Amino acid sequence: MTLIPILVLALGTFAFRFGGVLLRERITMPEHVRELLSTAAIVLLVALVATSSLAKGPSFAGWALPAGVLVGGVLAWRKAPFVVVVAAAAATAALLRLAGVA
């Protein structure tokens, strides 16, 4: 890994970020389009939750990881403080792995 590929990846990533932000400001959008864009962001975030809970690369992540996420999710749903959600998710996954659950 040399400087050139790092710079290309950095510039490309910034272009995605900046492009989206500028487009949003430049175009006046009707309400339903703005609503659709915020739905799009939620759809992407939920897909990230699903894939990062259940998969490591192309294969199944094992049970400890989704179990931790599930415990965190249930606590969040029951309006537990954020710190509790984070700690419980990590502790569940860590303890299950300690107990030999992949």
Place this chain on the structure above:
Amino acid sequence: MRSIWRTLDAELWRGVLAIALAAAVNGASFGAISVAAGTPLWVPVVMSLLIFAGGSQYMAIGVVAAGGSPIAAVLGGLVLNARHLPFGLAVGDVIGRTWPARILGSHLLIDESVAFAMAQTDARRARAAYWACGASLFLAWNLGVFGGALAGQLVSDPEVLGLDAVFPAVMLALVLPALKDTGKLRPALIGAVIALAATPFLPAGVPVLLSLLGLLAVPRRNKVEAPA
């Protein structure tokens, strides 16, 4: 800037700090793994400052360490980061109006800052949450990477600590309130199923982009607006 500190309540700050701590440990692991793979110390450090997107950084280092070409590493990273474009479209008005704010704010656009902003109910809190989360994670991630690259093998595996569960759990906690709206829940669930089904077959990043097909399940506008 100072208003950010006053706008956010203690609960939100504690949330930001909790995920910043997890990001610092993940960053330390990235720094240590990179150095262990034989990359010079400056590589993970410069990557984290300039790219600031953990998934694509792991991927790039992994591809090169496995003997892949830097071009493959860059292309894979770009596919993984393409989701930042629709994220920018969704939160672009939250960031601020001045050029320095737009440029700096764009660099701080990550999954977490978007999710934190979208979980807020009014525009002022959304802006404060976006900047607080983006800046805290930038600081934590980069300090973690630097420390990890220096410490090398001393850093323990984040998976042993269960820290890989923090990112999805935080994201889930932040999107839960939005999912009470069935107009968002249905497309999100369909999108998640599509992404999961595609994960074994397609390169990383593509399945998450494919989840946008779930938007086809958004209720038609004329139906929503039609008088009952």
